[in-house]
Amino acid sequence: MVYFLKRFTHMLFVLWTVATILFFMFRTMPGTPLAAFIDNTTTAEQQNALIRQFGLDKSLGEQYWLFLTNLMQGDLGQSFFFKKPVVEVVMEVFPNSVILTLTSLIIAYLFGIVAGAYLAWRRGSWVEGVGIPLVLTTRAAPEFWLGMVFLAIFSFHFGWLPAGGANSSGTDWSSGWARVTSLDYMSHLALPAITLAIYLQGLPLLLMRSNMLNVLQEEFITMARMKGLSTWAIVMRHAARNALLPVATAFALGIGGAVGGNVVVETVFSWPGIGRLLVNAVSASDYPLAQGAFLMITAVLVVMNFIADITYHLLDPRVRVAARG
């Protein structure tokens, strides 16, 4: 319990630090939020009105205090650009980002775990000789290139999958749930998710493989072999379970990392997501929106980290002992 509280306080501190850094970072960035309106803003009077409206006429200290107190109440402010509450703007696309991230992570990790375990088992064979370079190559391939290749093949050549967006044009849905569970949504999700999964699979695969190599040296594996168990049973039931723990942590952290880091895939496939939102917000100097979106990503990352820590703590007695010591 004490450990839990300690970690919780730690988490809040991290969030506050990030929020503060974000606040000052965007305000020291070159450019002004007025620039986003430049083509239409002509008079000094109009500029001043905008500055007042955005609260930029207040001192930096005042602005910071307002920002923090609003944040405590869950209010991320009003987007300069969209003139809507930041939470509303972010929440419109956040589910898409989470779905894309989770789908691709699950594909990547399922594949990575199985393939990693297999490659460890077949160490030194020709399978490894082909497999490892292949994994490293796909991992190193730029996402946009991979995405364009997939588009060229699956959308434009064969016409199997749609090339952009999250839904076919003009389709109506009774609810958000009906929309994301529809075949239409999934067919739009397929290409971006697979592109992202290919990019993400390298880490769990290599991690799994190296853990497995360690575990396979251990005595209980020798014991299992002596018992005459099948290869599958030894690799999957005995060795893999023990090698999984670090991979699980990487998965949790991967969620946070990937939610905001999908700009490239979102752009290639015109997928509505938080990465695109972020890029726009930064280039339009929309401080509240950029802060809000970054903060949201940080929150996911920190919370996932927290959950990973806690589960680790519960699952592995060695961590518990170390924490106490």
Added chain:
Amino acid sequence: MLLNPKGLLRATLSAASMAALLAASQPAAAQSGDPIRKLTLISRAQAANPQQFQSAELIAQAWRELGLDVEVQGMPRPQQSDAVWYNRDTWDLTMWQMAGRPERSDPDELIYNLFHSSTRESGYNFVGYENLEYDEIAEQQRRTANRAERKVLIDRLQDIVNEDQVYAFLVHPLQTFAFDKTVWDASTTIVQPGLGIKNFWTFSNIAPLGDQKDMILNSSDELNAINPFYISGATDSWITELIWDRMMRIGPDGLAEPWAAKSVEWADDALSVTVTLRDGMMWHDGTPVTTDDVMFSFTAPIKYAPMYKPFVEGITNIEVLDAATVRFDLTEPNAAFETSTLAKVNLAPKHVWEPLLAALSEGESAESILEETRIGSGPFKFNRWASQQEVVLDANADHWAPPKMDRWILRIVLNVEATLGMLRSGELNFLSDYTGDPTLLIEAATADGDIDVVESVDVGFQYLAFNLRRPPFNDTAFRRALSAAINRELIRKAAYNGFAVNANSVVSPALSYWHKAGIADELPTGMDLAKTILADAGYVLEDGKLHYPAGTMETFDK
């Protein structure tokens, strides 16, 4: 031609710096003045606008041959705007562009705003041009209701800008659009000069050939707002003009024509105009459009819509004459009133907007209102807007000019290359935003066979702006020399792949009535000519580095 253009301009443009130079009284015997400092040419970053960046590189290369030290600096748009627009004394040279818009079909908006000295401080005249003769003619053309007489004045203004080379104009790009001719009847598209086939008239007129009655078009811009009192992004305006009607609209010939108005009649003194509303017009919620709504739409901007305020400021009084007729009284005759006011201001329903405006707190404007029903009276009704994905409009069958399509669906597609594949696969059937290489589009269309590509000259233009507040750009001869050194033909071919026409005026050749024919050829160019102009004006090349004329020191606020 001016009687003595150089002399007059020197006097008006650089009186201050000349005075400073005289005061400095350098010995007249000196061979040359100060060396010209290192000049920075600002451009959009290469990745964001490759054509512009490449043009900047070509220009810098040419100028280096004149003995100038020029550095091209690419930066994102907000930073560029910040440097050029908000800190007007601090930059030397920048690449810039003016976009084509329907209301720019009347030359007034660009002719007046870009160069009139009243917009020098914070308006469009960011280069700091000041020419009393220009100001006078620019004001006079506004008061000239006779088109032929006004044309003479507009020509004169184009000449002055050419003589002074206030900008070094580069090109009017060609716009390329495409559509699936098996879905849409090609003979029902309408070309609007400067805007191509992507315009209000095509959308309201184009006829489907088969079962596909939804137009699916694309934009690479994320939308900002859909609000009748807010001029937000470029793509946003495609939507607002379909939902909200206007008294007049800019027609396919570039001139304003009555739309929601049945008739528009000017008084003989051109100080008032009587407008009669069409019969039986309805808002999308079924209530009738009244003269009260008209009055409201033209008065609300004064207090609540800062971006529309300039367009209604010239109205002194609006009088409702009867159930269908309204008279606008103007402070002075205004030749651009139809284009810049009657064809610009959106008609918004009073019963929806009045309560919303009344609820605004101090300092807020109509721009911050999110009216989600978006009730207008136009040929399309708002259906929905899914952020980063699409906007869906439904055809308004009750409109007096009902569209022939069922729905107008704008997809946000960021990947330019993907739009070509989408057009071929049917995910798009009207390519309304294509910034990629036009040759690729033409190749794709040829390979497909079902796609029509339509090109047209843009109302907008690409140019290089000199900061006239700073030497050496306050010297007309220097600007003329620099402009002469630019190889526009090379830029047109290399940077724009041939998909552009040379420019030398703010009035595009797309506006055939107002454009001064042949003005692009009136600018003599060539490297040798540039060197001659510089030598004649006293600039000296020493050790490969260009110096100011004898006795001239480089003085300006840094």
